[in-house]
Amino acid sequence: MAEKKVFFKSLKDLPKEDFFVQGHRACPGCGETIAVRLIMKAVGPNCIVITPTGCLEVVSSPYPYTSWAVPWYHVAFENAAAVASGVEAGLKALMRKGKLEKKRIHVIAIAGDGGTADIGLQALSGALERGHDFLYVCLDNEAYMNTGIQRSGSTPYGAWTTTSAVGKIMPGKLQWKKNVPAIAAAHDIPYVATACPAYPLDLVNKAKKAVEIDGPAYLHVLTPCVPGWRIPSNLSIKIARLAVQTGIFPLYEVEDGRLHVTVKVPKRKHVKEYLKLQGRFAHLTDGEIEKIQKRVDMESEKLGLGPRET
Amino acid sequence: MAKRIAIECSHAISLAAKLANVDVVAAYPITPQTHIVEKLSEYVADGELDAEYINVESEHSAMSACIGASAVGARVFTATAGQGLALMHEMLFIAAGNRLPIVMAVANRSLSPNLNIWGDQSDMMASKDCGWIQIYAENAQEVFDFTLQAFKIAEDERVMLPVAINFDGFYVTHVIEPIIALDQEEVKKFLPPRKIPSYALHPDHPTTWGPIGLPDVQTELKRQLEEALRNSKTVIKEVWKEFGDMFGRYYDFFEPYRLEDAEIAILMMGGHCGTARIAVDRLREKGEKVGLIKLRLFRPFPDEELIKLTKNLKVLAIVDKAFSPGGLGGPVFTEVKALFYNQKIKPEIVGFIAGLGGRDIRVDEFMVAVERAKKALMGEKIDKGFMFLQVRE
Amino acid sequence: MEKFKLNPKPTWKELPIASMIPQPATSRFYKTGDWRSFRPVVDKEKCTRCGLCWVYCPDGAIRIVEDGSYDVDLDYCKGCGICAEECPVKAISMVEEVEE
Missing domain, CATH: 3.40.50.920 (Rossmann fold)
Structure with a gap:
């Protein structure tokens, strides 16, 4: 196994400069933009970013106001990975044929969970299988937030959204969250990781490692959404941290097929600590909360996370 | 030296794409187009064509990959037909609207239902408003010449538009015909490598492409596209004249x-x-x-x-x-x-x-x-x- | 900061090809500070200069001052309050914006 390399020893090692800059129009407290700002700091200016349709595209690009200090391209919703394939192949061919100066340019797709888990999954799978040298980042806010909070394959069990309504007979989403990092890992690509902005040092090191690796890398980042999760704007980070501390969103890396947890959780908090802060789960009964806890216990055991706090 | 050869029309297109020294090919099989990308795969495998050959997982991704590659300045080619073109439909508009000089062969095929692999022009006609230059060929010679000319037309700074070369599925695609084929030296003189635009995606000069289109800008964007299409008529005439002067085959609308x-x-x-x-x-x-x-x-x-x-x-x-x-x-x-x-x-x-x-x-x-x-x-x-x-x- | 060169309502001839934005990072010319209803105020005495507010700010609205301390760029701060919530020593308080 490759030697464990730490790119940033402390957050003070991050560049002062932003490559995803001020003046974007994301909601106050947006978890997604915290993650993007940090990922871009980690990656630096030598890249081309492809963003499919979604919150990030909309808040960062209304003509003539772009929040990108790096080359950036939006094409459509379902094809970020395919466009990234073309960008990577184009650069490769032009450099090999002497039409463009040879240097490593990182190709990065930054998509949402709708554009990744649902409509973009085919393009993502194709690009991972073909082995393009690129990083695919999924900013997972667990629903179609840009269109107004609709359920995606990545929405967790029991969550209210505008298309998994809570009513007299329906308790929100009836299905479990799709495990996209596991799908990515099933392509046997060199690097898959999960991250979250509440653990910024873990996040930036993973982002940097992911772009430095040759071949496809996949980074799945949990990003709280203030209007969609029905949370106060100041709690995005706190809630993201609780997702990790409860074992709901474990932080790990899969390198060369081997999974290891990067943020240890010696004593897991009860899931209700996480759920009770969010309006999207406000309707859950104790029975449903226990059902979620059981599922998390089972998943945590598989990953070797610690026992639950009593 | 130009020489007379017998060639399947599909392969005439592959040969033209090879002579155009394309940088990227996005390939997905669909009848009656498949022979085109098969031949290109052989060219790449034999080292006769130095290109990135992307085995995309759908036509939608084929056009998406072409868009990405063209946006960094590569010369890009793909081919499709019928259902494949329909699946690309959304991307066709973006290729044109983003002013990317992609060249695509369309082996015209009927649209389902019923599943029908044979020829008619309903595929391209269902996408006729996509903003592409659309040329229809009758035979292998036209197919060969039009493909070479298409790159020159598409990449002209007054145009910067994708071009679709249409030819009938089976009735044209699968027919072996005599053509006068050009050699690499002749093509080089007519068609120099693509000039990478100053605004192409590159970290040395960061540009933002495909911003969200607010009502304040959308009309101007579409008007600009209309102008490019109108301008292209002049450029097509010029390119066809130049081709005729060089190789003796003159074309008109x-x-x-x-x-x-x-x-x-x-x-x-x-x-x-x-x-x-x-x-x-x-x-x-x-x-x-x-x-x-x-x-x-x-x-x-x-x-x-x-x-x-x-x-x-x-x-x-x-x-x-x-x-x-x-x-x-x-x-x-x-x-x-x-x-x-x-x-x-x-x-x-x-x-x-x-x-x-x-x-x-x-x-x-x-x-x-x-x-x-x-x-x-x-x-x-x-x-x-x-x-x-x-x-x- | 480079001058803002682009017209938000260009004619079709002025509009860059495909409405591409040729100048990077122009959203800096779009001030989001007026979205704010609460303003973060940093108590420089309490501040340990850990920089977490700078890390967590979604809007890049925390500035690093020359002496190593931090202050708020009110041109962009939307008043979300994450900095105040996450400050380990509670050196940031949120104060309601009032018409002067």
Whole structure:
């Protein structure tokens, strides 16, 4: 196994400069933009970013106001990975044929969970299988937030959204969250990781490692959404941290097929600590909360996370 | 040195793409296009073509990958047909709107249902408003020449638009024909490598592409696209002239046949023009003043040129291999009718739908169409102005 | 900061090809500070200069001052309050914006 390399020893090692800059129009407290700002700091200016349709595209690009200090391209919703394939192949061919100066340019797709888990999954799978040298980042806010909070394959069990309504007979989403990092890992690509902005040092090191690796890398980042999760704007980070501390969103890396947890959780908090802060789960009964806890216990055991706090 | 070879039309396109020294090929199989990308795979495998060959997982991704590669400045080629083009539909508009000089071969095929792999033009016609330059070829020589010319037209700074080279599935794609093939040196002189635009995606000069289109900008964006299409007509003429001067084969938006003193003309695009010529000859033998206008360019539509060309005609019999259900007839037919609406002098315009899903249009059927068009001139109008030529009643 | 060169309502001839934005990072010319209803105020005495407010700010609205301390760029701060919530020593308080 490759030697464990730490790119940033402390957050003070991050560049002062932003490559995803001020003046974007994301909601106050947006978890997604915290993650993007940090990922871009980690990656630096030598890249081309492809963003499919979604919150990030909309808040960062209304003509003539772009929040990108790096080359950036939006094409459509379902094809970020395919466009990234073309960008990577184009650069490769032009450099090999002497039409463009040879240097490593990182190709990065930054998509949402709708554009990744649902409509973009085919393009993502194709690009991972073909082995393009690129990083695919999924900013997972667990629903179609840009269109107004609709359920995606990545929405967790029991969550209210505008298309998994809570009513007299329906308790929100009836299905479990799709495990996209596991799908990515099933392509046997060199690097898959999960991250979250509440653990910024873990996040930036993973982002940097992911772009430095040759071949496809996949980074799945949990990003709280203030209007969609029905949370106060100041709690995005706190809630993201609780997702990790409860074992709901474990932080790990899969390198060369081997999974290891990067943020240890010696004593897991009860899931209700996480759920009770969010309006999207406000309707859950104790029975449903226990059902979620059981599922998390089972998943945590598989990953070797610690026992639950009593 | 140019030399005469026998080649399958599909392979003539592959050869042209190879001679154009494309940087990226996005490949996905679909009948009747597959031979094109198979041959390109062989070229890459043999080291005859230095290109990134992307085995995409769908046509949607094929066009998406072409878009990405073209945006960094690569010369890009792909090919598709029928359902594949329909799956690309969304991306076609973006390729044009983002002004990317992608060249694509479309082996025209019918759209489902029923699943039908054979030729008609309903695939491209369903995407006719996508903002691409759309050229229709009749034979292997045209296919070969048009593909080479397409890169030069597409990459011209006054144009910067994608080009679709259309040719009929099976009737043209799978036919082996003689062509005069150019060699690498000749092509190099005509078609230099693509100049990477200063605004191409690159960290040395960060640009933001595909920003969200607010109402304040969308109209101007679309108007700009219209200008590029209009400009392309001039550039197409220039490129075709230059090609003719270099290699002796001159092209125009139309190829008229026995039109000099004609009163009636068949107007159509693509491979069946060959059969239509025989019908014209037979009718001429009978003393009928009949001719043929082969239309090569559908977008931008050669409007004033068609008016000029048809000024002495009494009847235009337009044969479309596609139609719009519930609409006003085939796409070429409705286009031409709209063109003549404001003209003081205009021919009688009659529409025929034929050749759907690979049904051959025979010589006698073309003759029937001409007879029926003549009757329309005498006052025996066709309901709605168009009819299905070959349907069993 | 480079001058803002682009017209938000260009004619079709002025509009860059495909409405591409040729200048990077122009959203800096779009101030989001007026979205704010609460303003973060940093108590420089309490501040340990850990920089977490700078890390967590979604809007890049925390500035590093020359002496190594941090202050708020009110041109962009939307008043979300994450900095105040996450400050380990509670050196940031949120104060309601009032019309002057």
